[in-house]
Amino acid sequence: xxxxxxxxxxxxxxxxxxxxxxxxxxxxxxxxxxxxxxxxxxxxxxxxxxxxxxxxxxxxxxxxxxxxxxxxxxxxxxxxxxxxxxxxxxxxxxxxxxxxxxxxxxxxxxxxxxxxxxxxxxxxxxxxxxxxxxxxxxxxxxxxxxxxxxxxxxxxxxxxxxxxxxxxxxxxxxxxxxxxxxxxxxxxxxxxxxxxxxxxxxxxxxxxxxxxxxxxxxxxxxxxxxxxxxxxxxxxxxxxxxxxxxxxxxxxxxxxxxxx
Numbered sequence: 001x002x003x004x005x006x007x008x009x010x011x012x013x014x015x016x017x018x019x020x021x022x023x024x025x026x027x028x029x030x031x032x033x034x035x036x037x038x039x040x041x042x043x044x045x046x047x048x049x050x051x052x053x054x055x056x057x058x059x060x061x062x063x064x065x066x067x068x069x070x071x072x073x074x075x076x077x078x079x080x081x082x083x084x085x086x087x088x089x090x091x092x093x094x095x096x097x098x099x100x101x102x103x104x105x106x107x108x109x110x111x112x113x114x115x116x117x118x119x120x121x122x123x124x125x126x127x128x129x130x131x132x133x134x135x136x137x138x139x140x141x142x143x144x145x146x147x148x149x150x151x152x153x154x155x156x157x158x159x160x161x162x163x164x165x166x167x168x169x170x171x172x173x174x175x176x177x178x179x180x181x182x183x184x185x186x187x188x189x190x191x192x193x194x195x196x197x198x199x200x201x202x203x204x205x206x207x208x209x210x211x212x213x214x215x216x217x218x219x220x221x222x223x224x225x226x227x228x229x230x231x232x233x234x235x236x237x238x239x240x241x242x243x244x245x246x247x248x249x250x251x252x253x254x255x256x257x258x259x260x
Contacts, residue, residue, distance in 0.1 A: 001260045002028040003232050006250040007105075007137065007169055007187060009036055009221030010067055011056045017224045021064050027229060032254060033057060033069040034105035034137055036221070037077050046073060046082070047090055057099055066259065070104035070137050071095065072122055075115050082114075084121035091122070095129050101254050102126075102165070104137025111151050119152075123159055130162060135254060137187075138168045140175065142194075149175040153182050167215065167253065170194060173202050176214075180207060185253055186214045188245075191225040200231070204241060211241060215250040 010033035013020055024031060037049040050071055057069045071094035073087065094100045106122045108115050126136045138156070140149045152168065159166065160183050168179045169187030172195055179186045188195050188203065200216065207214065218225040231237070232246040251260045 001030045001247065003229055004247050004250040005029060005031045005217050005228055006215045007032065007034050007217035007219050009033060011053045012221035013224060014056055016222050020224050025065050029229065030259065031067050032101065033067060035070060035072050036074040036105055040077050040079060042079055043081050043086060046077060050090060050094060054094055061099060068099055068101045070102050071100055072103045072106040073118060074105045075107050075109040075139060078115060078118050082118065084117045087118060087121035088125050091125060095132060095134060102134035102136055105139045107139030108148050108152050109141045111148050116155060119155055133255065136166045138166060140168060140170045145172060146174055153178060173199055176203055180210045180213060188214065188216045189219045190216050190227040190231060191218050211244050212249060214245060215253065216245045
């Protein structure tokens, strides 16, 4: 494993960019696939999506690419009929399977009451299954990012004891300090549509003492980004810092030392 992309959507990559599966394998690039359905209109649709995603990950491991996944209900996949009490039934079956590393992608998009209730239901399931040693991957949106990240952190405040196993993702320079101050891991999405290399370098300069709690990903899916791979080879960043951000921190977070 040369690079661990800590957040991608492999089910979409397999459909839209199947040639990238070999690209990743040839470069010893290990992806962790978070859950996001491109179009869903019902609770039964969420159930079907999660089952299909898990099967894709199993097939990739059998034949093409070592990888792992998280199971959860993305805030943009919350349908009108989804009740918080349904989260356990939908997600729990995957948490006890060997290729699943935890719960995700969950979080807030608009921060309305239903999203907050569904996020809290996921977090309660995370606590309930704490003995499994799983992790939890949290989404933060592009719109009104600082305020909605703050709302997310407020909801996470009751889970600080599990903070070493929670990553708050899509952090930017204006939000990462709060995430790190609360004791959580921080994810940075390095891509043309989220954080650029300049933002990553700013974060490195400001938070050098906390780099062990930061990991970089690409959130690749319908679009595939090589930014993380290119960063792993950049001469502009000290090798030991590159190693932390593109591989070592995520290996420890996910408990993948046996794969590294």
